[in-house]
Amino acid sequence: MRNNLNLFLVLFGLFNSVEIVAQTSKPNILFIFADDLRADALGCYGNSYVKTPTLDSLARAGTLFSNAYIVGGHHGAVCAPSRAMLMSGQSFFRVKDKLNGVHTLPIHLRQLGYTTFMTGKWHNEPEALAAGFDEAQNVLLGGMANHFEVAVRDLQPGGSFTQAVKKGFSTDIFTQSALDFLEKQSEAEHFFAYVPYSVPHDPRSPLPEYLKLYDEKSAPLPPNFMPLHPFSFGNSMGIRDELLAPFPRTPEIIRAQTAEYYALITHLDRSVARLIQKLRDKGLDRQTLIVFTADNGLALGSHGLLGKQSVYEHSMRVPLIVAGAGIPENKRSDAFAYLLDLFPTLCSYAGLELPTHIDGKNLLPIILGKQKSVRTHVLTAYMDFQRSVRDSRYKLIRYPAIDSTLLFDLRKDPHELKNLAENPRYQQKIIELTAHMQQEQQKLGDHLPLTAAQLMPKTWDYRTIVRKPDQWQPKEIVEKYFKE
Structure with missing residues (x-):
């Protein structure tokens, strides 16, 4: 102390x-x-x-x-x-x-x-x-x-x-x-x-x-x-x-x-x-x-x-x-x-x-x-698969490749666990934030459509993923986390 x-x-x-x-x-x-x-x-x-x-x-x-x-x-x-x-x-x-x-x-x-x-x-x-x-x-x-x-x-x-x-x-x-x-x-x-x-x-x-x-x-x-x-x-x-x-x-x-x-x-x-x-x-x-x-x-x-x-x-x-x-x-x-x-x-x-x-x-x-x-708003993005925009309270996430939307009230739900997008009460907020998302995209030079021309599956199976350590993982990490 x-x-x-x-x-x-x-x-x-x-x-x-x-x-x-x-x-x-x-x-x-x-x-x-x-x-x-x-x-x-x-x-x-x-x-x-x-x-x-x-x-x-x-x-x-x-x-x-x-x-x-x-x-x-x-x-x-x-x-x-x-x-x-x-x-x-x-x-x-x-x-x-x-x-x-x-x-x-x-x-x-x-x-x-x-x-x-x-x-x-x-x-x-x-x-x-x-x-x-x-x-x-x-x-x-x-x-x-x-x-x-x-x-x-x-x-x-x-x-x-x-x-x-x-x-x-x-x-x-x-x-x-x-x-x-x-x-x-x-x-x-x-x-x-x-x-x-x-x-x-x-x-x-x-x-x-x-x-x-x-x-x-x-x-x-x-x-x-x-x-x-x-x-x-x-x-x-x-x-x-x-x-x-x-x-x-x-x-x-x-x-x-x-x-x-x-x-x-x-x-x-x-x-x-x-x-x-x-x-x-x-x-x-x-x-x-x-x-x-x-x-x-x-x-x-x-x-x-x-x-x-x-x-x-x-x-x-x-x-x-x-x-x-x-x-x-x-x-x-x-x-x-x-x-x-x-x-x-x-x-x-x-x-x-x-x-x-x-x-x-x-x-x-x-x-x-x-x-x-x-x-007033912040846009974040990952590849062509994820876009989000937030204001002082709400955050909208858009997934163009699976045509899906999430909405969170960060004031009540800072850990983004309760999706409000399906609630009819919040449809106007989704419309409003989608417009802001497109405005912020334009400001930052992002031209990605918010719905992909060809949609991908929303489901995934972890059992199809093969885990292998990369070259930088030391021996003790490989032994601890990669050995079955």
Whole structure:
């Protein structure tokens, strides 16, 4: 408890009673990005079981967005288009997951005088990384890896990369690289440090010292746990993420994987504490904006699913915390935000020229209490099989390939369990939200018809799916979850 209190006092001291740095000089930006982190897997988002004292303190020292979303993705590796949208400020309907030749956030900041640095996961073409960053150390070029044997590379002058070398645990490698960079900085410089971790993405194989913090037999199940998803979305239900546990899902296995997931999150939380402490040690705390968010959520037993390939809240909603000079403390905003809004928001905070021709909107007026919202509806999407739109209360999900609609009252039913679509009382709400869905599709460049020309079966049989581990799962995970 004393350590948690000390951390909060440090954070409070970092950010309390300070004018926005951009008024006098360019602020530093430390951008910390998690991988597959659902919003409700943090204490500050209402999870009383997981241990995240650093991020909880960061939220108290800054502003937390309770309704931050990704737009979605056009293939199963949702993290790739999500990261492309973050870096470009554009929807994936325009950039997909490719960034080569795109004017990105690091390119923009670099052109305006920032030193740009990254360490961690990069899933959007190595050429785009080289174009945006002055320095990149211990980079994972790809979507995932065995955390104990992550193969990393360094950016070389001229834009090439060193040969991949397998080192230690991913979280520790990336943290130490960021610490080394921060150690070299001075108060006279201004930097953008991008630290995209590869946790808590699977393999769910945490270090033993973190796993022992959780009981694999008593970790809580999600409120919307189901053994199987009740219908097919129209696409295969056997995508890679869904193979990480047997069908039907059992409470025992979901509890065990949840404990592993939380252990990875706590390791990440303690690593963020080390980065914050380094800022303080270097005297960089009062001139550095800290952003913490994630590329997408994860089901992990919710609705009978494991992955992020759905438009349910657990997959599309992400944490978003902003803390730094001039940012209101202990503030929670329920305004809708997309990850792609962070490009213009960071530029506005730093007093820099805003990018043009992007989909993102500036969230700074919301943060400063000058504006309540920048959008009234949020559209999320997955491939050609799922679309959703929500307002401040209701959420409509449309499945074009099976010609099916769901409607949820998120105020009364935040876990999306009671479908109201067949209730005659809500038909006008469905018509209204369908119109908004089409409007948001147009804004983001999405041209998918809401009913497919050729319909697919709504039923599915888990017994037809063959489970095989992918190449990144360590031996102990294979033994634990793939042996019959």
